[in-house]
Amino acid sequence: MNPVINTQNLRKRFGRTVAVDDLNLAVREGAIYAMVGANGAGKTTLIKLLMNIFSPTAGRAEVLGIDCRRLAGKAFNRIGYVSENQEMPDWMTAGSMLEYYRAFYPTWDHALEQQLVRQFDLPLKRKLKHLSRGMKMKAAFASSLAYRPSLIVLDEPFTGLDPLVRDELIEGLIERAPETTIFLSSHDLAEIESFSSHVGYLEQGRLLFSEEMPALSNRFREVTVTLDRPSPLPENIPPSWLQPQTADCVLRFVHSDFEEDRTPRELVERFPTARGISFDPMPLRAIFLAVAKSGRCRTPSQQDSIAIKGNAA
Amino acid sequence: MKQILHIFAKDTRRFWPEILVSVAVTIAFVCTGSGQWLAASSMRGGYGIFSSFPGPRLLASALEFLVPVSWWLLIARVIHAERLVGNTQFWLTRPYEWKNLLAAKLLFLLAFLYLPFFIAQCVLLAEAGFHPLSYLPGLFYNLLLITAVLVLPLFALATVTTNFARLTLTLLGVLVCILGIAAISSEVPSANIATPYGNRISVILLLGICAAGIVLQYAARKVTLARLLLTGLLALIAIVALATPDQALMDHAYPPPAAGAIAPAQFSYNPDADRQPSAFVAGGAKEAGIKVPINVSGVADGSVVVFDDIRVAIEAPDGSHWTSVWQPVYKEVFYPGQKFADASFSIPLAVYEKFSAMPLNMDLTLALSQTQAGKVTRISLPARDFFVPDFGVCSPEAGSADRPDESNGITCRSALRLPKFTFVQIGWTTARCNASPVEPAERVQTSAWKGTLDKEPAEFGIAPIMPVSGMVQNYYSAYKEPPHLCPGSSVTFTQYNLARRTQAAIAIQGFRLPALSHGQLQVIANP
Numbered sequence: 158m159n160p161v162i163n164t165q166n167l168r169k170r171f172g173r174t175v176a177v178d179d180l181n182l183a184v185r186e187g188a189i190y191a192m193v194g195a196n197g198a199g200k201t202t203l204i205k206l207l208m209n210i211f212s213p214t215a216g217r218a219e220v221l222g223i224d225c226r227r228l229a230g231k232a233f234n235r236i237g238y239v240s241e242n243q244e245m246p247d248w249m250t251a252g253s254m255l256e257y258y259r260a261f262y263p264t265w266d267h268a269l270e271q272q273l274v275r276q277f278d279l280p281l282k283r284k285l286k287h288l289s290r291g292m293k294m295k296a297a298f299a300s301s302l303a304y305r306p307s308l309i310v311l312d313e314p315f316t317g318l319d320p321l322v323r324d325e326l327i328e329g330l331i332e333r334a335p336e337t338t339i340f341l342s343s344h345d346l347a348e349i350e351s352f353s354s355h356v357g358y359l360e361q362g363r364l365l366f367s368e369e370m371p372a373l374s375n376r377f378r379e380v381t382v383t384l385d386r387p388s389p390l391p392e393n394i395p396p397s398w399l400q401p402q403t404a405d406c407v408l409r410f411v412h413s414d415f416e417e418d419r420t421p422r423e424l425v426e427r428f429p430t431a432r433g434i435s436f437d438p439m440p441l442r443a444i445f446l447a448v449a450k451s452g453r454c455r456t457p458s459q460q461d462s463i464a465i466k467g468n469a470a
Numbered sequence: 471m472k473q474i475l476h477i478f479a480k481d482t483r484r485f486w487p488e489i490l491v492s493v494a495v496t497i498a499f500v501c502t503g504s505g506q507w508l509a510a511s512s513m514r515g516g517y518g519i520f521s522s523f524p525g526p527r528l529l530a531s532a533l534e535f536l537v538p539v540s541w542w543l544l545i546a547r548v549i550h551a552e553r554l555v556g557n558t559q560f561w562l563t564r565p566y567e568w569k570n571l572l573a574a575k576l577l578f579l580l581a582f583l584y585l586p587f588f589i590a591q592c593v594l595l596a597e598a599g600f601h602p603l604s605y606l607p608g609l610f611y612n613l614l615l616i617t618a619v620l621v622l623p624l625f626a627l628a629t630v631t632t633n634f635a636r637l638t639l640t641l642l643g644v645l646v647c648i649l650g651i652a653a654i655s656s657e658v659p660s661a662n663i664a665t666p667y668g669n670r671i672s673v674i675l676l677l678g679i680c681a682a683g684i685v686l687q688y689a690a691r692k693v694t695l696a697r698l699l700l701t702g703l704l705a706l707i708a709i710v711a712l713a714t715p716d717q718a719l720m721d722h723a724y725p726p727p728a729a730g731a732i733a734p735a736q737f738s739y740n741p742d743a744d745r746q747p748s749a750f751v752a753g754g755a756k757e758a759g760i761k762v763p764i765n766v767s768g769v770a771d772g773s774v775v776v777f778d779d780i781r782v783a784i785e786a787p788d789g790s791h792w793t794s795v796w797q798p799v800y801k802e803v804f805y806p807g808q809k810f811a812d813a814s815f816s817i818p819l820a821v822y823e824k825f826s827a828m829p830l831n832m833d834l835t836l837a838l839s840q841t842q843a844g845k846v847t848r849i850s851l852p853a854r855d856f857f858v859p860d861f862g863v864c865s866p867e868a869g870s871a872d873r874p875d876e877s878n879g880i881t882c883r884s885a886l887r888l889p890k891f892t893f894v895q896i897g898w899t900t901a902r903c904n905a906s907p908v909e910p911a912e913r914v915q916t917s918a919w920k921g922t923l924d925k926e927p928a929e930f931g932i933a934p935i936m937p938v939s940g941m942v943q944n945y946y947s948a949y950k951e952p953p954h955l956c957p958g959s960s961v962t963f964t965q966y967n968l969a970r971r972t973q974a975a976i977a978i979q980g981f982r983l984p985a986l987s988h989g990q991l992q993v994i995a996n997p
Contacts, residue, residue, distance in 0.1 A: 210563070211557065234565045238563035243563075248484055257476075257480055261476075261566075262565065
């Protein structure tokens, strides 16, 4: 399957700041790809590069087979874009906005528009500037889904929304998922985990990992080793162990390269006198926090350990 | 096309208040503008509402200023509706074709800026007695100038700013720069030379670079590049204003005579007891104005020679020399049979002081326009407005309260530009118009040169009607009682057409700069 989004050594500088650094990414058709990362990691910049809002400093990116630098006009017939900080034609009512956009898209599905209006309970006669943030986001979603785009790009779409609105939007999104590819950035890790098929992690403009959600969940484990006596942190900790810490007889760390067949055996060999070793699956939020926190004092070898080579989603 | 109309319709729905304001200002401008020349021609001898109160005139001037201000608002609002600076605009990720977006904005300006203005100009022309269809080239040329000087620069600035406030600040900055350039250029002699090319270079630069900036922004949103381009435009205009290649332009406009060519007139320096060179302090006590008497001959019958500009080169016996830039001489006219004239120019006081004590070799170069008499229109002065082809519409100026049956002179107005270069003669009489019994009359002829040799179909302006200033009026000086201009008096308009432009030289050997007088009165120091 051809990648819907494909970047090669994509780079964006703002003065001396490198916002996106040699980024290689491939998002396959049909994926629901969540790009996560701390504030300032480069998620929004990456999305704006993909949408040709910014021009790359180096490298290249393709969206739906089109070079991003040429992404304009009719190419957006197949792309739906919603961003938390995107301006809207506030002077229009929700209804007139939908009517205005309708004429731009040959594939606009009026029935779907009506369905989305009902589903999101959009007040069509109210001006956008008088709508709440949640309602505005719903209007933006409706105006970006009604033409059945091949790719939906969402930049922090759920930030600042109440859980009810978030659920409604995700529901609307999931309904469209079978016929589209979704690429989104978000801090709402719990929500992402519930519907994303792939996840990527950006740190200081670099893509640290990019893989399928189950693979990521399988790869990260919170490991607890109960030792026979109180011990300090062992020496020569492997780079795949994140945030190692000891308390009394207990050693805890996050294993970023867990394998069912190999890892328990290795740990038993390393701690032969251990009274117990447990491996707990981690939610995405915990993985995110572990990777983010360890990033502040990470060595290059640790970075390699976290990253998965050939990160095609 | 569908997308263009769709965006246009959206902008029209959104900006109807701004459109309404702009159209209202234009309508008010038409209403007050037409009153101005009606007032001038219909009111009698200085009484009437328009002559008593400056209010309507001020209002008309204010509205003439407000028309472009309303355009500023309109352009800013409509361009910023889909602004080109920033990365959060709603339209960036919608299927807008940049050509369609640009075309929609142009269509908007065409519909709500150009069309109302064009109609306003036509109405004003018609009100002033000019048939608009006869002035279509001028109307379109004026629109082109307005596009270059007002619309495109505003449009271009709107494409590189985010909102109305930013645009206003930028515009103020640009105005300060332009004022600075103007202030500096007033100190640069070569910047003041007026060639027949006028400001064509600046107009072409404005049109070309502003259009390039706009297209660049719409096609690629290269904000920094577009801003650099517009800053460069300002720098280029400054260079054009401050470093005009006056010699090259003048040589092109007034080619030096080819060998063997017949000059339009011959000139020589031949002072006599009555006609001596003179010098006076001028230019804010920084310059010496020099007046040199010259002999003129050889002006062909049926033609006149217009003396447009002068350049002077001085060489001292010690080899030191100085050459002026081209200086305007305010259209002195040489007639067939004319023998004497003056060539006036100014030199810096420092140069005057350096060269005043020695005999000089002085070369005067005159820029001349030879004109040929053309169409003659003789009119028996009617009581109301009358149309003079290729000149304009004239009106007998109302006489004073005690002489309501006669005129003080005539006032004229032209359409879109000054009239063609024309010699106007008016026949007055010493007898009262309705004297009974009939008084013995003596005919008094007065005349004036009016208009311009420039060929442009229009001058830049919001108001399409131009008053022809300084038309011949009552002739007070030579007669105890002012002569009378009665209905039926003869008024003649002789049009002169440009035949060629050239230069003529006068070489003066052993010229001594005359003693300097202050304010035309020579100061004689006590011995």
